[in-house]
Structure formats: C-alpha cells, structure tokens
Amino acid sequence: MSIMRPWEMHDTVVIGAGVIGASIGYHLAARGAAVTVVDAGLPASGATRHSFAWISSTGGADGPAFGLRDLSVQDWRRLGEEIPGLGLVWSGALTWGEEFGRAGAIEPPIDVEPRLADLPSSARFSPDEGWIDPVRASERLIEAARHRGAQIRLGAPVLRLIRGEVAGVIGVDLGNVVLGATNVIVAAGTGSAALCSSVGVSLPLPAAPAVMVRLWAEPGLIGHIVANDEFEARQSPDGTILMPRGYAGEDSTESLLATGETARRLLIDSFEGADDVRLLSAEVGWRPMTSDGEPAVGATRIPGLHVAVAHPGVCLAATIGRLVADELTTPVAAPELARFRPTRFDGRLRAPQASTV
Ligand SMILES: Cc1cc2nc3c(=O)[nH]c(=O)nc-3n(C[C@H](O)[C@H](O)[C@H](O)COP(=O)(O)OP(=O)(O)OC[C@H]3O[C@@H](n4cnc5c(N)ncnc54)[C@H](O)[C@@H]3O)c2cc1C
Incomplete structure (x- = not known):
C-alpha cells in the first residue's frame, strides 16, 4: 500500500550533523550550493561528542586514511581562519611507544611535559598537532553553514532513503514529509549502514x-597531547582531562566507573602532584569504522547517493568536507579520495525494489 506524503524539493541533503556532516554542509554552503543538513538530534550527538579529537597528520603509511591524514592540519588551520570561535588548540603532541611508532630523541631535548613522572628516553614532539572541542566545532560549522544559506533541520530522524523507479536515490523519508533531493550524502556515523541498506548499498x-573518561585536575597539569602505549591524555584550559580507553565490555554504570577509576589512578601514577585528579564521567562512544578500517567517501553505485563515513573522523572532517564539496560542485573527482570509495564494498547486498511514496 502506498502512502502519499508531502514532498519538499531540496537540492543536496546531508544526513548527519556530526563533525563530518557539519563540515560537508559548511563547505557546500560556502561554495554557494543549496544544501540541507538533517539530523535526528542536535549537532554532535553521535561519536563526535565522545571524541578525543586529536588532529594528527602523522598516522604513518600503515595507519588508516594514509594520504588524507597529512592534509588534516592544514585544512583545520584554514577552517580556523574562515570560522571564528572554532575552538582549535594547537598544543603539540608528545608521543612514544610501539603503538605510535614515532621514537626518536626529543629534539631539542627539552622538558616539554615537566610534570610527567617518567620522561621517556626516546620520544617525539610534534609541535604542529592539536585538538578541537568537537561539539563546539560541529555547532560552529552548522552555524556557519546556516549563515551561508544552508537549511538545518534538527530533531528529524531519516527513516529511509527513497529510490525512484528509474533514477537512483531521489530523496529521504522523514516520516511526516519526504525531502526530494538531487544528491543525498549519508554522513550519519554508525547510522549510515542502515540508511544505505534501505536502498541495497552495503x-x-x-x-x-571505545570509552571516553573525563577527569578534572588543576589546569596546567598536562600541557600537550600525551600518548604512549599505556594512555592518551590531554587537558583543556578549564582543567578537564580526556582519556580515551579501549572498550572491555562495560555494560553498566558501575563497570564504566571502574574503568574511569583505573584511568584516574594511571594518570596519578604518570604525573607528579596529580593527587587532586577527580573522575567526572566515563561513557561509551560508538565509532563509525568500516570493516577494513579505512574511510568510505564519495559516490556509491546508486546515482544520487554519496557516503562520508570515516575514522579518525574529527581529524579528517575538514579535509573530507572540502573534497566532497569540490566533487559535488565541479566535474572533477578528487584523486585524494580514490582509495576510499564506498563502491569497494559492493556486491554484499541485493538491491531492493524501488519504493513508492
Ligand atoms: C573515545 C573516542 C575517541 C576518539 N578519538 C578520536 C581522535 O582523537 N581523533 C579523531 O579524529 N577521531 C576520534 N574518534 C572518532 C571520531 O569521534 C569519529 O570518527 C567522528 O566523530 C565521526 O563523526 P561523524 O560525523 O561521522 O559521526 P557522528 O558524530 O556519529 O555523527 C552522526 C550524526 O548522524 C546522526 N544520525 C544518525 N542516523 C541518523 C538518521 N537516520 N537520521 C538523521 N540523523 C542521523 C546522529 O544523530 C549524529 O549526530 C574517537 C571516537 C571515540 C568514541
């Protein structure tokens, strides 16, 4: 039985106002494109709000998103100039250990983190790296997109994509209304798989x-991003410390608080004079990560349907926003995205029949 619902005509619809959808919406609006950003909740209500938000250009050739990551610092710096109040902090990062594969004596051998209990004999300091407040950045990107003419619809879950009988994807179903669209960009984080499968795209x-532990200590305990095989940590000017931890099956408030307490003790042991560190919260964040660990960005095999899902998504958001907007507003495919096309997953789902609205 077909149900008739009102149609509104839009041009490009971006699903998701996490940091990636917000960046795409901003970059499209800044190029004068007609764009509508739709989110089930508020900006940054998915993985973005739990993120450590490290902007790092040096993931290594075997790390995810090689070739895109090295563009991230310059793209975030550009955005910082275009949009006031984005909340970028170019703190630099001190890293050591096997996981980071960046050993090499600190050059020059300065005491970059004076309160570290044990300064490693071999480490690397990367002064050009930093972090953002990911919620504030997403909100500012959405505001800036709106300022440049984007339509923003929050509290509007997309139930499914609409596929035409002849053409490809022709709109998105919000339940009470259908937004007809020439292009639909799915940037819905972990919600992206269900939306794509509604039109047979795998x-x-x-x-x-992953678990994000929030702690508090007197400001000035940690000066930079500090990362090694045992922990990653950074501190905001208001004293808040973020420590992401691996997920170990925490399924209750008690088990999350236990993880938080373990992180607190680790921090106290790792820094001098850190006895006042308090646990604020510990929450699970669901990272949108594809099965091969690489971003999925660009056109799908269904005309009109594009995808933008990536990890590490905060780091890559400024670059992905720029490249996706370039591809939609010019006839040129971005060579930087060639390795990351979502079509590499084709053939794993059967296409459903066209849907009637
Ligand atoms: C603990 C932790 C630490 C991390 N550390 C880092 C780091 O240091 N650096 C880094 O770069 N990345 C890091 N990440 C990963 C990063 O947070 C994510 O890659 C990034 O936030 C993904 O952004 P997104 O916009 O794709 O998705 P999300 O932030 O999940 O946004 C998706 C949005 O889509 C909306 N949505 C979903 N389904 C629908 C629907 N059907 N209709 C309408 N709206 C919908 C949601 O409401 C949400 O707002 C970390 C993640 C975690 C959890």
Missing part, C-alpha cells in the same frame, strides 16, 4: 566502541 560498519 556499508559494513562493525561495532567499534
């Missing part, structure tokens, strides 16, 4: 949870 996103 986007494998196995569960990839």
